[in-house]
Amino acid sequence: xxxxxxxxxxxxxxxxxxxxxxxQTETPAxxxxxxxxxxxxxxxxxxxEPRRYETVQFESKLMGVALPYNVILPSDYKRGAAKNRRYPxxxxxxxxxxxxxxxxxxxxxxxxxxxxxxxIIVVPEGHDGWYxxxxxxxxxxxxxxxLEELIPDVDSHFRTIASREGRAVAGxxxxxxxxxxxxxxxxxxxxxxxxxxxxxxxxxxIPDDKLLAFVRPSIARVYGPPDAPDNETRRANDIFRLxxxxxxxxxxxxxYFYLDCGxxxxxxxxxxxxxxxxIEKKVPHEFRELPGGHTWPYWDRQVQEILRLAAQRLAPxxxxxxxxKAASGR
Amino acid sequence: MKRLRLAALTLVLLAALAAYYYHYETVVRxxxxxxxxxxxxxxxxxxxxxxxxxGLITSRATRYPVLYLLHGWGGDYDSWVTHTELARxxxxxxxxxxxxxxxxxxxxxxxxxxxxxxxxxxLQELIPDVDSRFRTIGxxxxRGVAGxxxxxxxxxxxxxxxxxxxxxxxxxSGALDAASREDDDSLMQTFGDSASATRAENDLxxxxxxxxxxxxxxxxxxxxxxxxxxxxxxxxxxxxxxLAARGVAHEYRQLPGEHVWPYWDRQVREILRVASEMLAAPE
Numbered sequence: 364x365x366x367x368x369x370x371x372x373x374x375x376x377x378x379x380x381x382x383x384x385x386x387q388t389e390t391p392a393x394x395x396x397x398x399x400x401x402x403x404x405x406x407x408x409x410x411x412e413p414r415r416y417e418t419v420q421f422e423s424k425l426m427g428v429a430l431p432y433n434v435i436l437p438s439d440y441k442r443g444a445a446k447n448r449r450y451p452x453x454x455x456x457x458x459x460x461x462x463x464x465x466x467x468x469x470x471x472x473x474x475x476x477x478x479x480x481x482x483i484i485v486v487p488e489g490h491d492g493w494y495x496x497x498x499x500x501x502x503x504x505x506x507x508x509x510l511e512e513l514i515p516d517v518d519s520h521f522r523t524i525a526s527r528e529g530r531a532v533a534g535x536x537x538x539x540x541x542x543x544x545x546x547x548x549x550x551x552x553x554x555x556x557x558x559x560x561x562x563x564x565x566x567x568x569i570p571d572d573k574l575l576a577f578v579r580p581s582i583a584r585v586y587g588p589p590d591a592p593d594n595e596t597r598r599a600n601d602i603f604r605l606x607x608x609x610x611x612x613x614x615x616x617x618x619y620f621y622l623d624c625g626x627x628x629x630x631x632x633x634x635x636x637x638x639x640x641x642i643e644k645k646v647p648h649e650f651r652e653l654p655g656g657h658t659w660p661y662w663d664r665q666v667q668e669i670l671r672l673a674a675q676r677l678a679p680x681x682x683x684x685x686x687x688k689a690a691s692g693r
Numbered sequence: 694m695k696r697l698r699l700a701a702l703t704l705v706l707l708a709a710l711a712a713y714y715y716h717y718e719t720v721v722r723x724x725x726x727x728x729x730x731x732x733x734x735x736x737x738x739x740x741x742x743x744x745x746x747x748g749l750i751t752s753r754a755t756r757y758p759v760l761y762l763l764h765g766w767g768g769d770y771d772s773w774v775t776h777t778e779l780a781r782x783x784x785x786x787x788x789x790x791x792x793x794x795x796x797x798x799x800x801x802x803x804x805x806x807x808x809x810x811x812x813x814x815x816l817q818e819l820i821p822d823v824d825s826r827f828r829t830i831g832x833x834x835x836r837g838v839a840g841x842x843x844x845x846x847x848x849x850x851x852x853x854x855x856x857x858x859x860x861x862x863x864x865x866s867g868a869l870d871a872a873s874r875e876d877d878d879s880l881m882q883t884f885g886d887s888a889s890a891t892r893a894e895n896d897l898x899x900x901x902x903x904x905x906x907x908x909x910x911x912x913x914x915x916x917x918x919x920x921x922x923x924x925x926x927x928x929x930x931x932x933x934x935x936l937a938a939r940g941v942a943h944e945y946r947q948l949p950g951e952h953v954w955p956y957w958d959r960q961v962r963e964i965l966r967v968a969s970e971m972l973a974a975p976e
Contacts, residue, residue, distance in 0.1 A: 626942075626943070631937070635934075638947065639930075642921060642926070642947070645921075647949045648921075648947075648948070648949075649947065649948035650946065650947050651944065651946045652933065652937070653943070653944035653945075654942050654943075
């Protein structure tokens with residue numbers, strides 16, 4: 364073999380080795396985003412990494428209690444180049460017997476799921492309050508708190524797109540109910556409202572022996588005792604009733620509704636009924652039922668769908684020419 | 694001078710190799726096969742969308758899962774490729790996609806003269822042909838079937854009648870009640886009159902209602918979606934309710950949309966995502 368041929372053969376061999384290595388590492392990675400070993404590595408990494416969310420120590424004047432909320436910021440939020448950039452916000456509501464820390468705990472991989480999106484994600488504290496102003500305890504105003512205190516606080520401290528086009532709300536179980544209710548009662552505030560495993564019938568549940576024991580006390584506290592099956596609080600917060608009473612103009616003004624439920628979830632019939640009512644009233648929406656129970660593995664999977672769908676509806680992050688009020692904020 | 698020539702030659706070779714690699718890394722190849730069917734007594738073409746990297750020397754030992762995508766009434770083997778950007782969507786997945794010709798045969802062995810045995814064609818002629826020509830995972834775990842409208846009906850029906858063949862069956866805007874309808878010549882040609890055995894054997898809601906409990910776990914994963922303004926919305930909701938009542942693993946979605954290509958163009962991407970999750974990875 365002469366020298367040029369040898370050189371060329373060597374080069375070819377090197378190139379092929381290189382492409383071979385790439386093909387081998389990429390093929391399984393693309394078809395199976397997370398193999399078990401990779402996941403383990405991720406978990407280990409997470410422990411060493413700094414926290415990927417911030418906590419805002421918010422004091423509610425309306426309720427007279429501390430209601431800290433968590434915020435996940437988009438990856439470029441703090442880079443100089445983005446200092447005038449405003450971002451859409453996704454409010455993510457927790458379920459009954461949960462709290463503001465659920466969505467940022469290790470049960471959900473929210474920060475990972477959120478990484479591809481330019482969203483500010485806010486996880487509020489809602490106790491067991493059904494995101495509703497209580498019929499029995501005047502100080503517990505979880506709906507008013509959300510609308511009158513939390514949203515303005517978020518909009519004043521972070522570079523948000525502080526309008527309907529830049530605001531979405533979603534949640535699981537009690538939070539799914541809360542999200543759809545906020546969308547129905549305050550359509551001017553949200554462009555997207557999503558529910559996972561939503562406890563959609565909550566406002567018509569009567570807290571007697573027939574209701575699940577762990578749900579009963581909070582239902583009684585928020586909507587009133589069993590002998591008040593049709594009080595003002597129930598009427599104003601029953602989302603089935605709100606949909607039934609929609610006018611054609613009201614329907615047009617609504618945010619886009621998304622709801623899903625696991626076929627093994629005790630709330631599946633509730634969700635099917637609500638989707639049937641939405642069809643009857645011609646309300647644009649997406650409903651999905653798929654294998655799953657009322658569990659975190661289900662919500663950890665479905666929150667990715669929520670983010671994907673919200674991204675199709677929310678205004679994109681944009682640089683504002685005006686100097687941002689919150690540029691030096693949190 | 695000799696040095697210069699050598700350098701130039703090397704550069705040319707490098708460029709050629711880079712082009713070769715780039716081509717197979719990113720480009721999805723679409724092929725057309727003409728398959729002569731004994732069962733339908735016609736040459737039935739099918740298209741094959743090959744995944745990126747399929748042709749790379751280093752992928753030559755890799756076998757891929759296959760998704761059969763069936764067309765609807767009035768469509769043909771070319772519909773999926775021409776009415777959607779299937780090749781572009783396929784680039785994000787590691788699937789071989791096959792789009793067969795189904796005529797107006799409802800993917801059923803028709804009773805009428807010249808109706809053709811379209812169900813047997815897929816099982817006995819098409820699948821073996823695909824498995825012999827391409828590097829497929831030639832087993833259930835690596836095989837899925839899906840379709841729109843008539844093809845949605847066909848896909849779910851194949852899933853119920855031949856669960857040992859498919860690990861995934863998907864439908865978008867499926868005409869799921871086909872075997873109980875008589876409002877088109879093709880339905881009469883295929884299924885015969887209302888009391889025919891063919892109707893009973895291919896009645897999808899009935900297959901779902903009567904599928905033996907003990908074999909429930911042997912069914913493919915079922916996916917179905919339907920637009921809110923699609924005439925088949927009720928048929929799809931009813932079918933999903935039957936699956937739920939029978940405890941059959943499935944995903945059902947209803948969302949804004951009609952019985953039109955823009956809807957299927959959007960939903961085929963969802964079908965590819967779900968199918969990729971449910972089918973075996975390339976090996």
